Amino acid sequence: MPQTWTGRSGWTLTREGGGLTLTADGATTRFEGPAASRIRVAWWWTGRCLVIEAGDDAPRTRLAGLRLRDAGAVATAVARIVTRATLRDALLVAAEREGYFERLLETRVRKQRWIAHDDAATILAELPRHDDVLAQLSAAQREDLDAHLSPAERKALSFLAQDHLARVSAANDEILRRELTVGRPFFDRVERSPLSEEQARAVISHDNRVRVIAAAGSGKTSVMVARAAYAIRRGFVRPDRILMLAFNADAAKELQERVETRLGALGLPRDGLRIATFHSFGLALIGEATGRKPRIAPWVEGGRDVEKVQEIVDRLRDQDLDFRFKWDLFRLLYGKVSATADGGEPDSYDPATKVSGFETYRGETVRSEGERLVADWLFLHGVDYRYEQPYAHDVADATHGQYRPDFYYPAVDAWHEHWAVRADGSVVEDFRGYRDAMTWKRKVHATHGTSLVETEWHSIIDHSGFEALAVDLEGHGLTLDWNPDRTLPGAEPLEHERLARLMRTFMSHIKSGSLTRESLRERVAAHPEWDTARTRLFVDLYWRIHEAWQGELDATRTVDFDDMLLRAAELVERDPGLARWDLVMVDEFQDTSRARARLTKALLAGQGKHLLAVGDDWQAINRFAGADLSLMTGFGAYFGPALTRRLQTTFRTTQTTADVAGRFVSRNPAQVTKAVHASRGPGGAPVRIVRVGRHDAVAGAVEAHLRRLAASSSGTVDVLGRYGFDKNLMPAARIDGLDVRFRTVHRSKGLEADHIVLPNVTSGRYGFPSTIEDDPVLTLAMSDDDGFRHSEERRLLYVALTRARRTVTLVTVAGRESPFILELIDDPDVEVVDADGTPIGEVRACPGCGEGTLVARSGPHGEFLGCSTFPRCRQTVRV
Known part of the structure; x- marks a missing residue:
């Protein structure tokens, strides 16, 4: 009902609908909704008054004569009008969405049909956040909020404050509870053995994205078969809208047999239900979309891909001396590098010198990986050197033993020190007095007039320092004769086959991740620690092999698996009509590559799509073949909000x-x-x-x-x-x-x-x-x-x-x-x-490294226990 207040000075203020009407001095002004905030109650001289804020720097107006008994009612009316106007749009949306949401929950629970995340999310998509709505109000407005809103508005605001997804989850829990009971006869018959409760829970959970983490022997195949049967039986999905993707042909064959047998036993239709490997599915999809089904290269299909890389390498080495040199350089020197910052773990021991370290191509044991790289480089260049030969002059004193430089070159009477120094000048390890020793050694050479060649760990480890070393040695009169085919009496190099396999593995990941030369450069630029001479050489070799590989594919009008999967994904991304399956199930998901994941994601575009991904991160063993475990462990980050079910009962092991x-x-x-x-x-x-x-x-x-x-x-x-x-x-x-x-x-x-x-x-x-x-x-x-x-x-x-x-x-x-x-x-x-x-x-495990056992050994001082990993670990224990 309208409400009017009259001032003693003759003005009137009427509240009607969502605004206030002010009549004063013969003029009438309407303050609608938020504009009502321009009216406020204040003291003026000896009584209350209305203050009208004009805005835009215009002077405010004061209307005297507001009765004391009306002051509170006017202030309340202003606050109510402004509050309701501020919240009106949000509350209207909330009231509308609340009806849809409540009907969704009520209908699905009544029909015993799982409430998928995306169904709820569609309703909740533009729903304002409760906290954002309240943030529009002043503290005073929030304090008296209930008094300012109608019952319907309070109900709408209360709806905004709810945890809607928790309510969906609770409704689904109720659906699950009932289905486990009502559907038990079905779950007992759908497979040869009755489904366990955790298997049945995974089957019933018909959400848009479900990750099933299945322990070894927990019956994951049964869940996939039962999920297909359940969805068909309940009428959620037609058989021809179901796609099951297996990791290999054997798994696909098993799934096919199980589906035909079990759905047939239940009398359920199965015509059109598609079961395939990713590879056969991708080939067929490309054929359907383009009218030309591609052919997989025979060397890929026959598992001879590494042999093909070796064949390409042999041809490039024969045709291109630059490629030959770089390939041999990487294989013989760059390939032998540790992944650790301090130079790796010892792999050799010389009983004559008691040196534990690293075996060189010449067969001696040197103390550091950097020294091994120098020694191997010298050997491959035909340089005669002596390792740790005593210095030509007796320089031992009270604080120094006889000096033994790292290398000596007898042909030119020059000495060589390889300093354990990083690029920033710090030493690789915390050698006490190392810098003082460097100063002393340089002084010894200066005093006796001997030639000193110097290298540093950081430039030798990334191989950027070898060019300067070559110039230095040639300046001293040494001749360098690079020969990668020298007989190696000592350590073994990186084998051609192993480097070819490394290139093929790299190729799988490059292709699966859709990486190009430019994107690879960007990745390296984002990680400056990767930008080394070794990395640059490898990448240069790789792209030469990549180009030759692609040339072979083009010449034979064939594709490899990675290119094929990416092509299939691109086609579906461009034409979502190709994705005609509503329920997609993927087996062995822990071994999924980026290319497989991209194709899977493309198949899920649009409304009403459901993905069931089954796997076990504990059994992820194919990273070398392109698998990306993060797709399993970080499932929701890639595919979107997901439900996780666990199969933790094994029917296999004790x-x-x-x-x-x-x-x-x-x-x-x-x-x-x-x-x-x-x-x-x-x-x-x-x-x-x-x-x-x-x-x-x-x-x-x-x-x-x-x-x-x-x-x-x-x-x-x-x-x-x-x-x-x-x-x-x-x-x-x-x-x-x-x-x-x-x-x-x-x-x-x-x-x-x-x-x-x-x-x-x-x-x-x-x-x-x-x-x-x-x-x-x-x-x-x-x-x-x-x-x-x-x-x-x-x-x-x-x-x-x-x-x-x-x-x-x-x-x-x-x-x-x-x-x-x-x-x-x-x-x-x-x-x-x-x-x-x-x-x-x-x-007994070694107390030093924990990776070896204590074994009996004897030495000059009798029997003792030593670590089985010696020389890597030199731990000893008294008998």
Whole structure:
């Protein structure tokens, strides 16, 4: 109802609707909505008055005669009008969206249909934030807010204050609770064995983006099959709108068979349901979109891609002397570089000089990696040198022993000091008195008039200092004769095949990440520490190989897998009509590359799309092949807001094996945490480590173990090698009662056996973990790893352990135990036995490095215990 106040001086003020009307001195003015704030109540002389703010620097007007009893009512009316006007638009939107939102929740709960994130987000998309709405008000307005708003407005404001996604989650929890009960007959029949509750929860959660983290043996394939059946049965998705993408052909075949069998048994339609590998799907999609299905290059399809790189390299080396020189330079010198800032770990020991250090091509042991690079460079240039030859003059005194410069060149009577100095002038290690020693050595040469050549660690490690060294040595009269084909009596170089494999790996990541020359330069510019002579040389070689590779593809009118996947993604991005699937399921998601992820994301454009990504970050073992684990661990960051479900019940391993494997892999703090439980309950045989005295006893120990198994049980046995050559450790004769097969650990992924044997879990270059580390240049193109040492090798061993249904046995060599063995030895569910299966005594880890064991040794002072990793670790312990 309108309300009017009359002043003693003759003016009137009327509140009606959303404004105030003022009549004074024969004039009427309307103050609508926010403009009402121009009217306020104030004291003037001896009484109350209305103050009218004119604005725009015009003088304000005072109207005297406001009755004291009306002052509060006028102030309240102004505040109410201004407050409601300020909040009007936001509250109108809130009231409208509240109706839609409440209907969404009520309808979906009543129909037992999952409320997908995007359905709710569409309603909530333009909804103002509660805090932003209140921020428009003054403190006084906020204090009396309830009094100023109508019941409907208060309800709308209250809606803004709710946690809407929490309400969606609560509604979905109710839907889930009911579906688990109502749908139990379906969940019991959809697969050969009834679905567990956690499997059923993953199936029911029909959100737009669902990440299922599935422990080894937890039935992830059952979830994918059941999700398809559930969506069809409930009418959420037609069969021809479902796409299932598998990592390889074997997995796709298994999915196809399971879908046909299980949906057929339930009488559900399955016509048009698409199951394919990423590669076959991408090829077909390109063919559909362009009318011309591409052909994969035969050397790629046949797994001979590294051989093709070698073929290209051989041709380029024959045709181009510059390429030949740079290839050999990288392979022989730049390829031998440590990823650590202080020069790597020693790999050699000279008993004559008691020097622990780095083996050179000439066969001696030098003290630092920088010195090894200098020595190898000299050797390949045909320079005769002496390492640490005593100085020609006796300069020993009370504080200095006889001087031994790093290198001596007898042909020109010149000495060479390689200083352990960084580019900023600091020393590489905190050598006490190192700078004083540098000053003293220079003074010795000056005093005796001997020639001194100088190099510094930083310029030799990144190889930028070799040109200056060449000029210096030639200035002293030495002739440099570069010959990469010299016979190397000492250390082995980076093999041609390994460098070719490095180039192919780099190529996979370059292509999968859609990196160009320019974008690669930008990445390097953003990380100045990457911009080294070594990096520049590698990238130069790479682009030459890349161009030749692309030329081969063009000449044969073929594509490789990475280009094909990116082409398919580009086509879908341009024409979303190609993405005709509403439910996309991806298997082995932890091994997804950027190219696969881009294609997957393109398929999800538009409304009503659903992605189910199933994988296990603990089993991510294909980074070398282009996989990007961050797509799994950072799923929501790439694909959008996501729901995570966990499958933590394993139907394969015993609880003992699950516990040992879980504790082992979880040492890496970057892993997604999960607690794996065996469906068969607690217990199981301990994980067994067989420790033999010599490497040539490993094969016999494997055979003896298998014969003990055959005597007590039957079943399947998978002997899993870290490398293909571990097959040589298999028994020559067939063992009755056992079906024994050899596989590499990588090829065992997704498979299982009653018994698992790992025949060569030792330390060393070809041990487990392998110490053949990823080359640092891969960081230019690869996703970042988690920074934890041997993280992928750790996951690889986890995969091996979790292939077993009954027992796991690892064979190692005393004194050469893998660092992983040393961790497992401390596990309460692991036992250590000898080749005969007899428990053995304590195996002590090295207290110095923690990566070796203490082994008996003798020296000039008698018996002692030394680290098995010597010379890398020189820890000793008294007997």
